[in-house]
Amino acid sequence: MKRNKLKNIDELRKLRKKLKEIYKPVKQxxxxxxGTGCHAYGCEKVTEAFEKEIKAQNLQDKxxxxxxxxxxxxxxxxxxxxxPEGIFxxxxxxxxxxxxILQTIINKKIIDRFLYIDPISGEKxxxxxxxxxxxxxxxxxFGMNGLIDPTKIEDYIAIGGYEALxxxxxxxxxxxxxNEIKKSGLRGRGGAGFLTGKKWEICSAAKNNPKYIICNCxxxxxxxxxxxxxxxxxxxxxxxxxxIGAYAIGAxxxxxxxxxxxxxxxxxxxxxxxxxxxxxLLGKNILGFDFDxxxxxxxxxxxxxxxxxxxxxxxxxxxxxxxxxxxxxxxxSGLWDKPTNINNVETWANVPWIINKGSVWYSKIGTNGSKxxxxxxxxxxxxxxGLVEVPMGxxxxxxxxxxxxxxxxxxxxxxxxxxxxxxxxxxxELLDLPxxxxxxxKAGSMMGSGGMIVMDENTCMVDVARYFLDFLRxxxxxxxxxxxxxxxxxxxxxxxxxxxQGKPEDIELLKEIAEAVKVASLCGLGVTAPNPVLxxxxxxxxxxxxxxxxxxxxxxxxxxxxxxKINEEKCTGCMVCQRSCSVNAISGEKQQPHKIDQEKCIKCxxxxxxxxxxxxxxx
Amino acid sequence: MNEKKIIGSxxxxxxxxxxxxxxxDLAEAGFKVYLLDSAPxxxxxxxxxxxxxxxxDCAMCIMAPKLVECARHLNIEIITxxxxxxxxxxxxxxxxxxxxHPRYVDLxxxxxxxxxxxxxxxxxxxxxxxxxxxxxxxxKEDLEKITNILNKYRKDESSLVPILQEINEExxxxxxxxxxxxxxxxxxxxxxxxxxxxFYKAFSLKPRGKHLIxxxxxxxxxxxxxxxxxxxxKRILNIKEGETTEDKLFTLETVNCLGACALGPIVVVxxxxxGQMTIRKASxxxxxxxxxxx
Numbered sequence: 001m002k003r004n005k006l007k008n009i010d011e012l013r014k015l016r017k018k019l020k021e022i023y024k025p026v027k028q029x030x031x032x033x034x035g036t037g038c039h040a041y042g043c044e045k046v047t048e049a050f051e052k053e054i055k056a057q058n059l060q061d062k063x064x065x066x067x068x069x070x071x072x073x074x075x076x077x078x079x080x081x082x083x084p085e086g087i088f089x090x091x092x093x094x095x096x097x098x099x100x101i102l103q104t105i106i107n108k109k110i111i112d113r114f115l116y117i118d119p120i121s122g123e124k125x126x127x128x129x130x131x132x133x134x135x136x137x138x139x140x141x142f143g144m145n146g147l148i149d150p151t152k153i154e155d156y157i158a159i160g161g162y163e164a165l166x167x168x169x170x171x172x173x174x175x176x177x178x179n180e181i182k183k184s185g186l187r188g189r190g191g192a193g194f195l196t197g198k199k200w201e202i203c204s205a206a207k208n209n210p211k212y213i214i215c216n217c218x219x220x221x222x223x224x225x226x227x228x229x230x231x232x233x234x235x236x237x238x239x240x241x242x243x244i245g246a247y248a249i250g251a252x253x254x255x256x257x258x259x260x261x262x263x264x265x266x267x268x269x270x271x272x273x274x275x276x277x278x279x280x281l282l283g284k285n286i287l288g289f290d291f292d293x294x295x296x297x298x299x300x301x302x303x304x305x306x307x308x309x310x311x312x313x314x315x316x317x318x319x320x321x322x323x324x325x326x327x328x329x330x331x332x333s334g335l336w337d338k339p340t341n342i343n344n345v346e347t348w349a350n351v352p353w354i355i356n357k358g359s360v361w362y363s364k365i366g367t368n369g370s371k372x373x374x375x376x377x378x379x380x381x382x383x384x385x386g387l388v389e390v391p392m393g394x395x396x397x398x399x400x401x402x403x404x405x406x407x408x409x410x411x412x413x414x415x416x417x418x419x420x421x422x423x424x425x426x427x428x429e430l431l432d433l434p435x436x437x438x439x440x441x442k443a444g445s446m447m448g449s450g451g452m453i454v455m456d457e458n459t460c461m462v463d464v465a466r467y468f469l470d471f472l473r474x475x476x477x478x479x480x481x482x483x484x485x486x487x488x489x490x491x492x493x494x495x496x497x498x499x500x501q502g503k504p505e506d507i508e509l510l511k512e513i514a515e516a517v518k519v520a521s522l523c524g525l526g527v528t529a530p531n532p533v534l535x536x537x538x539x540x541x542x543x544x545x546x547x548x549x550x551x552x553x554x555x556x557x558x559x560x561x562x563x564x565k566i567n568e569e570k571c572t573g574c575m576v577c578q579r580s581c582s583v584n585a586i587s588g589e590k591q592q593p594h595k596i597d598q599e600k601c602i603k604c605x606x607x608x609x610x611x612x613x614x615x616x617x618x619x
Numbered sequence: 620m621n622e623k624k625i626i627g628s629x630x631x632x633x634x635x636x637x638x639x640x641x642x643x644d645l646a647e648a649g650f651k652v653y654l655l656d657s658a659p660x661x662x663x664x665x666x667x668x669x670x671x672x673x674x675x676d677c678a679m680c681i682m683a684p685k686l687v688e689c690a691r692h693l694n695i696e697i698i699t700x701x702x703x704x705x706x707x708x709x710x711x712x713x714x715x716x717x718x719x720h721p722r723y724v725d726l727x728x729x730x731x732x733x734x735x736x737x738x739x740x741x742x743x744x745x746x747x748x749x750x751x752x753x754x755x756x757x758x759k760e761d762l763e764k765i766t767n768i769l770n771k772y773r774k775d776e777s778s779l780v781p782i783l784q785e786i787n788e789e790x791x792x793x794x795x796x797x798x799x800x801x802x803x804x805x806x807x808x809x810x811x812x813x814x815x816x817x818f819y820k821a822f823s824l825k826p827r828g829k830h831l832i833x834x835x836x837x838x839x840x841x842x843x844x845x846x847x848x849x850x851x852x853k854r855i856l857n858i859k860e861g862e863t864t865e866d867k868l869f870t871l872e873t874v875n876c877l878g879a880c881a882l883g884p885i886v887v888v889x890x891x892x893x894g895q896m897t898i899r900k901a902s903x904x905x906x907x908x909x910x911x912x913x
Contacts (some may be wrong), residue, residue: 222841260821261877299784342680350664381843459842
């Protein structure tokens with residue numbers, strides 16, 4: 001389809017009408033999720049198989065095939081959903097395509113074995129909306145992901161895309177837009193939770209010109225990937241939000257800063273920008289109005305600290321991404337010393353919704369201080385790993401047990417880590433905590449970008465603290481001595497504790513250094529870096545003490561403090577562990593209990609992994 | 620010449636940071652120290668630097684206390700603006716003749732107010748001569764590749780990272796001669812290029828092996844046992860993370876998070892994702908790769 005510049009809003013609406021007509025004869029859509037998770041499972045081959053099969057059956061006119069963005073339920077990929085019925089098939093292989101077309105599409109029969117089985121009730125679930133993982137969610141921002149092909153702007157326009165932009169340009173003044181965002185109560189989704197409308201207002205009031213806006217997709221927090229899924233799965237929603245923001249602020253140029261680890265996000269966003277330009281939604285005189293704006297993509301190269309706003313600005317300018325002192329805030333002096341407004345991907349994606357549905361509608365969702373929905377990435381030792389969008393104020397218990405389906409293997413929940421490496425761990429006593437910006441901060445953690453890493457009884461909290469400090473000390477840019485040296489010192493203490501060399505005074509020392517790092521560092525990374533240590537010390541002091549005094553790791557993680565043993569009563573002598581041992585440390589005859597030679601054992605854990613009788617134990 | 624009398628004083632030639640530190644240490648140990656420099660003041664090169672390797676600390680912040688200490692130490696006598704004429708004698712008993720250049724300023728009376736420097740009509744004498752690196756000779760093929768990359772971008776600082784990324788992708792690492800070449804072409808100093816190349820994790824300054832094995836160490840992968848997988852890979856390949864095997868077949872790297880947490884722990888081999896890794900699966904994966912190489 002040839003794309004011509006849209007000269008005014010009527011042309012946009014006419015195009016939408018035309019697109020709806022084009023899509024109408026297609027009675028059924030097979031949508032294949034092609035987010036990164038499903039990609040890794042091999043969804044590309046599944047799509048190819050469907051394509052071939054549709055051709056073979058000569059169904060091109062009746063059946064549509066769509067590769068969509070991430071559906072969020074990455075655990076069960078590759079995911080195939082048949083619309084409009086919403087039939088939800090999971091773990092689909094290329095060879096299944098033929099059967100699905102013949103049975104479900106032609107004969108209207110549901111194929112049982114592809115259905116999702118609710119692990120709690122044991123029931124088979126047909127429709128996507130009925131799957132418990134989705135049922136409890138409120139998918140506003142994320143909902144469109146499963147309906148559109150991110151590489152086709154027409155899909156987005158057909159379901160009402162760019163209508164908010166039209167509304168803003170034709171009937172709202174810059175001030176009105178800012179006021180609407182302010183009234184909605186939208187807060188930045190990047191972590192700090194600053195009021196977005198307020199931020200825009202400051203930037204728009206700045207006298208200097210030109211102004212810039214930046215979309216921050218440098219999602220460095222390990223275990224968080226909602227920004228990537230949004231930019232990959234629905235780039236136009238983000239772009240539309242940015243154009244509206246640019247109009248409100250008076251910016252003429254925008255940047256999307258994407259991490260290097262997200263190649264698919266870069267390519268989908270580039271395609272989206274190109275298509276938006278072809279329709280004249282970016283560039284000179286957008287939709288025929290006296291408003292010019294364009295967006296460029298800047299790629300990161302793997303540095304955690306570059307997600308901090310002043311560091312990100314330095315990175316785009318081509319300087320090493322080191323944070324600088326604020327004030328002046330970027331809103332006054334940012335990119336090339338010009339007023340700059342930086343928002344997170346998710347924040348931008350909220351904007352078109354607020355404009356379309358109004359601030360009153362938006363502010364009804366969520367809690368008093370935190371409005372709207374938030375996307376969390378629920379990962380770790382949880383049954384349903386994936387991205388969940390929930391209204392603010394939902395409790396941790398609802399997320400973990402109702403949406404997440406509980407802990408893998410029915411083990412006991414220990415803690416959930418939120419807010420990325422510089423967030424904190426929340427213990428099971430606080431499972432009923434309603435989640436919003438304030439409550440998480442009060443609990444010693446933070447919202448961050450929305451990573452939620454679930455930990456069970458087999459996770460060692462000292463090891464987790466050590467892991468995060470290792471991450472942070474490597475990612476510290478080294479500008480502030482307190483952060484560079486303090487994190488290193490804390491890391492070394494934690495390594496000692498994990499290796500059984502901990503001393504009783506270590507706990508106090510850790511606290512002391514943590515406070516110093518907190519007070520004396522310049523940017524958010526340093527100020528929040530001690531959080532993982534402080535929160536684990538606060539809630540799990542007993543684990544530290546067991547490591548230090550009894551030289552034992554209760555969770556069985558710290559290598560120096562554990563030994564692998566074989567429980568002779570349970571061992572059936574099946575020889576599997578013996579074969580898997582790479583250092584020949586396991587001896588024993590067939591059908592006789594085996595033994596592990598502690599001298600030879602390198603504690604790699606492979607015997608523990610392969611034993612089907614739970615006969616290998618960690619002490 | 621053969622006198623055996625040992626005299627407990629020391630002359631340090633050169634008042635740079637090395638000389639200053641030696642002077643302080645010796646003075647503390649009880650020796651009388653003469654600190655000699657041919658420049659009008661001690662301090663040497665470090666005093667002219669902004670930051671120091673490897674910690675990027677401010678150079679003056681390290682030096683300033685030592686300078687003051689040198690001036691105040693009773694055992695240290697600073698002799699500046701002087702050259703050595705001759706050295707006689709042997710260990711323990713040297714005799715050095717110095718030539719003191721005229722300062723035209725009475726040091727006892729000078730308060731260091733700075734007015735004379737402001738009023739001096741002679742200005743802008745460069746202290747350092749910058750060395751220029753000759754343009755490296757590149758292979759024709761490389762030259763073509765690099766010219767293609769450079770032509771795509773504006774020739775300024777903001778293009779540096781994208782250019783490095785393309786080079787890193789094309790050559791699978793950042794070769795030294797190519798960095799020299801782009802430094803000249805872009806007019807960006809080599810130190811700045813290295814600053815960027817070492818700051819970001821995605822860049823490698825060493826050639827990578829044929830197969831790139833990346834272990835995700837994101838939090839989700841960590842709690843699901845990624846460190847044990849990494850340990851096993853390190854053991855099998857007999858290299859550490861960031862290293863390449865001797866036969867140049869495998870390079871082992873780690874990444875902070877790939878954002879595919881449902882598959883954790885993840886190992887990526889040449890852009891193919893292998894999810895739900897176990898120690899067994901990891902070793903089999905390497906066996907298979909080795910098999911195909913045979």
